[in-house]
Amino acid sequence: MEYHPSTYHSHSVVRRSSKLQILVTDAERLYKRLTQLKNKDNSPQRHRRDGFLGLFGHKVDLLDHYEKTLGDIADNVRIEQSFMAGKEVPAAFVSFKSRFGAAIALHLQEGINPTHWITERAPEPHDVYWPFFSVTFIRRWVSKMVAYVACNAITILFLIPVALVQGLTHLDQLESMFPALRSILRLAVVSQVITGYLPILILQVFLSFVPALMIMLSSLQGYISWSQIQKSACTKVLWFTIWNIFFANVLSGSALYRLNYLLEPKEFPRVLAEAVPAQASFFMAYVVAFGWTNIASELFQLIPLFYNYVNRFFGGDCGDDFEAPTIPYHKEVPRILFFGLLGVTYFILAPLILPFLLIYFCLGYIIYRNQLLYVYVPKFETRGEFWPTVHNYTIFSLILMHIIVIGIFGMKKLPIASGLILPLSIATLLFNEYCQKRFFPIFQGYPVECLIKKDREDQNNPNMSEFYDKLNKAYNDPALMPIKYSGRPRSRRTPLLSSESQNSARESQSQDMLV
Template sequence: MQECAAAFVSFKTRYAAVVASQVLQSSNPMLWVTDLAPEPHDVYWSNLCIPYRQLWFRRIATLLASIVFMFLFLIPVTIVQGLTHLDQLQQMLPFLKGILKKTFVNELVTGYLPSVVLMLFMYTVPPTMMLFSAVEGSISRGGRKKSACCKVLYFTIWNVFFVNVLSGSVLSQLNVISSPKGIPIQLGKAIPTQATFFITYVLTSGWASLSSEVVQLFALICNLFNRFIRRSKDIPSKSALSFPYHTEIPKVLLFGLLGFTCSILAPLILPFLLVYFFLGYVVYRNQILNVYISKYESGGQYWPIVHNTTIFSLVLTQIIALGVFGLKRSPVASGFTIPLVICTLLFNEYCRQRFYPTFKSFSAQVLIEMDREDEQCGRMDEIHQQLNSAYCQLSQLTSHDSSKTEETHREHTRCTQDPEDMKPGLAHPTLGRHTIPGIGQVATWLSMYMASQEKNPPK
């Protein structure tokens, strides 16, 4: 087995692990890097041996690749916007004038077809961003999904909202956009023209995605293929998936952005969004409780993303309101809107100072209380014994596991392995959150990830 300059070190208490992870271990900060370890089933073993000096280069490379991919995606978005402007489409394709004069074809091309084409192109975005996040070097699956979620979110807001609002004519609007005063006015003029497209997009990408989420069409096809074509009665491990946060959270936040920004000039979209959020609550609650299997705990790391995007949506809505009031030549309304923007930014700063630190580090008071409670209940000794085999890449069956039947072992494999990260020749930890209650969450604080630039870590 190939050795790498990384190790998992366990401690007797959570408090000791947190202190050791935050203290500088050497005078050279890049020689001995420490961080809290993810849960046993959250470890992404492929990236564990990446040298620390490569992480910054990988992050810069993936950032540049994401930006290039974002701008290359302007080509299909421009094509979609050409479908929404019938006069431009007739000028580019004169032989379609006779067909486009028909009412049914006109409504189909300008109303429904653009959102369907854009939605089909958007299906390629999450796998691409997940690949970029894996190359980025995250040592945990949760960190990889969080990074992919941010990339998909930025990509979706830029290409679905801003590029469509500007109607694909960014170059012709540079003289207006270059002026800060012209941005609110331009947004106030452009959003009403795209209201129909956004309503149709909510129907095609929102309602339709909830329907496909309930049906689970891909899993259903795979199940039918295995049962009737392969004649296999075994349940494949890929049938149990974890919740796709990197695809669903950006979609929900995008619809929230559309609801905020379009509520001023195109309030007709609000009933469609209300139905979407109501159905989304029912569908996602059922899927999380009854369909998907939680392989690890992310510790609420997605909540800051949701908060920041909501604040951005509010500020953007208020800027659009300034543009609308400027078009209406109402200085009184504009004067009352400016303090609203300032108050929103101050509220965001208060939340950042008050709540965001709890997502970055653990409270010493809480950790000490948990350590004392485990010591009084006698759980700490058991946890220390199980940590020796929890962070193990190779699958090792104990004597107790060897006495199990083949069906029980297959069920254990289905629960402990993440089908999204299964690769040929890559083994997964034997012990985890589903086999030892509480070990996954406790080991997150009891272990520490170490990476060094050198092949052999210092003693």
């Protein structure tokens, strides 16, 4: 109100609510369980109700126990909430009367010390990640550094399982290590499975844990929204994939000691030119075994299906509250881009990879289109913010291809040919530089031209006051909402709200809460 008096509209202060959040999560989980139990109890058309409850035999006890616990938690939540007034964190969501006003506050440094007063674009309300509001600039910075170091350490240490897997493709080494297995390994089927398919399978098992790990690291990094966390995790997974699948497989092929050469830039093209063509067959198998399988499993959603089936069978969780899945960008984007990298780097060395990739991309286009339109629910608006990642990665692929080609021409004693590649690399880098200037500012903030145009349209919009009312309540911490489920006997009479209507009810009552 001091610096932006004409455009300031409202604000909601963030409160330290980590303790409360745990309680509310507990309460929600219990409430869900209770609702399920009650549903089974009250609706006689359920099939497995009697049998299932008969199996446990103490239905009433369980209900009572749950209700009692829920009541205790709800009381705790109310007590905690009443103490919230003092737990204000030096952070707030500030809303402005116009987009232009918000852009001014966002782009100009507010205080004299740039670390005291940081402005960031507010994420969509359901996209907010709350833990990092209570944290000072220095702690955020330190967590970022720690996450960065941890990410690099994981990326590099992951080489160990990759190297072991790659050892499998060289059966002769394995034979000399385990002489007892020699007779088994000599079988054609076994050796084909071990050298052709097993390495990829083991790699895939290891790799399936990586996106979750990177999301965890990114969430430690001080971002205030899930979308930012996912974007950052996407970049992490991307470099992880390049390093651990491309470089590790290429260079550790027969000799891990070659990594040493990576520290000598002059040797780099030669080493790559020697190692990359040798791994062409591995990557072709990789495209078929990993790429095609993934596309297929994406369509059939085998893992969620299996999980749901198991859950239904053992837990009795009938899937009434089945949530539509959201697309895990941090898994899918790096995967698709990596196949692009394979295509770009191998198309001159082993053109046979191209038809496989073409099938992958065609299938991918059809299937992902279907998934995005009819299966996944968008959790947040990406606003095309993955574009810079894709662009940088494509430029990187091209430059890597040039380096490999320079190395190959060098090996074939064609210095003029490798010299002629240089202008291509320079042109690529200049194109990249131009794109950075021309297109990347779009991701920093909207131009005044658009803001003013939209603001003027809004001025004539009769619904604006309604929108402002909504804005006041949009950014309240979900943990501070008045708790709706008391768990006491009278709550049995209250209608069971679906999660949607519950959310809207929350919004309407939140203003009383914050007083």
